[in-house]
Amino acid sequence: MAVFCSNCGKSLGDEARFCSGCGRPIYATQPPVFVQxxxxxxxxxxxxxxxxxxxxxxxxxxxxxxxxxxxxxxxxxxxxxxxxxxxxxxxxxxxxxxxxxxxxxxxxxxx
Ligand SMILES: [Zn+2]
Structure with missing residues (x-):
């Protein structure tokens, strides 16, 4: 399962915490959203x-x-x-x- 940077679209490894292209944090799951x-x-x-x-x-x-x-x-x-x-x-x-x-x-x- 490939992980793609949501900022620049660079393909990253599953273990990646930060994008190697732009440095944006990679979330394994969706970042916590504000629950109404x-x-x-x-x-x-x-x-x-x-x-x-x-x-x-x-x-x-x-x-x-x-x-x-x-x-x-x-x-x-x-x-x-x-x-x-x-x-x-x-x-x-x-x-x-x-x-x-x-x-x-x-x-x-x-x-
Ligand atoms: Zn990126």
Missing amino acids: TRLIRPREGRMVAGVCQGLANNYHWDVVWVRVITVLATIFSSGAGLIAYIVFWLVMPEEPLALPPVTTYTQTNGS
């Missing part, structure tokens, strides 16, 4: 930063319960829930504007 996670903060349905909505979307939870648990955890842990919320806020990417809104959650009206 669904753990994002959606722009639709958010109340504060979309953390609860994003978690609910990703794990198919009821967003109402996620919010209730977050609030209760904050109250009964003297703020740890809030810290967790802020951490999620920081690490969860916001839903890109280019993508259609992730609104797979079921709308819960009232109560």
Whole structure:
């Protein structure tokens, strides 16, 4: 099985780590690609930063319960829930504007 440089097309040995023609690194397998996670903060349905909505979307939870648990955890842990919320806020990417809104959650009206 021949390996070809993706940059200059030079045929290389299977053991080649770098192209002998142009020096470009050769990957035995595809280089790791960014896996699109669904753990994002959606722009639709958010109340504060979309953390609860994003978690609910990703794990198919009821967003109402996620919010209730977050609030209760904050109250009964003297703020740890809030810290967790802020951490999620920081690490969860916001839903890109280019993508259609992730609104797979079921709308819960009232109560
Ligand atoms: Zn090359």
